[in-house]
Amino acid sequence: MFENKKKSKSLTPIVISNLSLLLGKTKILNKIKCKIYNESIVAVLGPNGAGKSMFLKTINGLIGIESGKINFNSREINDNIRKEIALVFQKPTLLRRSVFENMQFVLEKKNKLSNLEIMKLLQRVGLDTFKDKPARLLSGGEQQRLSLARALLINPSLLLLDEPTANLDPYSLNLIEEIILDENKKGKTIILTTHDMGQAKRLAKEILFFNKGKLLEQTNAINFFKKPKTNEAQSYINGKILL
């Protein structure tokens, strides 16, 4: 439905160097260095509080960083690049309006989609029959699906998904995973966080493993699940506490 939209220059490779983030006195992210190539699905893994959500927020420029650089195909973030990135939050933020109006609201006038196209997207996430329902009355999982549909409206080149299926039932989980794979096939780069190792195995081509604000591993997903390089990742996969 969006195939005709003209794309600006590619955002990849995304090269992150020496990225640090300090909030109060806490080092939330510590000298992160990684490279994300085109058309990848990257899963960001790590225990609660490791810095995964903050990492996504720094990538889309929501949070000012203390030091370091994030380059998108050799460019620093600017308004044009920002328009190509969509972040779906761990906790959805929806307007006090209907499902349909939540969709309409994100669109700028110039790329206004027809009502039919909005309905197609709602259908894709299984929410078309809820179009007139106040968005805040949706269940947690339904809100998450609406947030994803809203993000897809702007047809971003880079999709950042923070635990996109955390509250979803098995049917909806499959639905969202299929959308993620499909969007990746269409050329989007997707970076997602998840605690669902099955999901990381099903979707990810690459893994970024975080612990205590540090990126301990960037590995091809198959190798990561065969044998992670660090003891921390091994413990995490096996459900052991990391001290």
Ligand SMILES: Nc1ncnc2c1ncn2[C@@H]1O[C@H](COP(=O)(O)OP(=O)(O)OP(=O)(O)O)[C@@H](O)[C@H]1O
């Ligand atoms: N505004 C803030 N000020 C200070 N510390 C913060 C702030 N927001 C988050 N933190 C801290 O930053 C750390 C990383 O948080 P983040 O939300 O990125 O973790 P996470 O890896 O996404 O965890 P989870 O798996 O629970 O979602 C946590 O220790 C958190 O307490």
Ligand SMILES: [Mg+2]
């Ligand atoms: Mg998080």
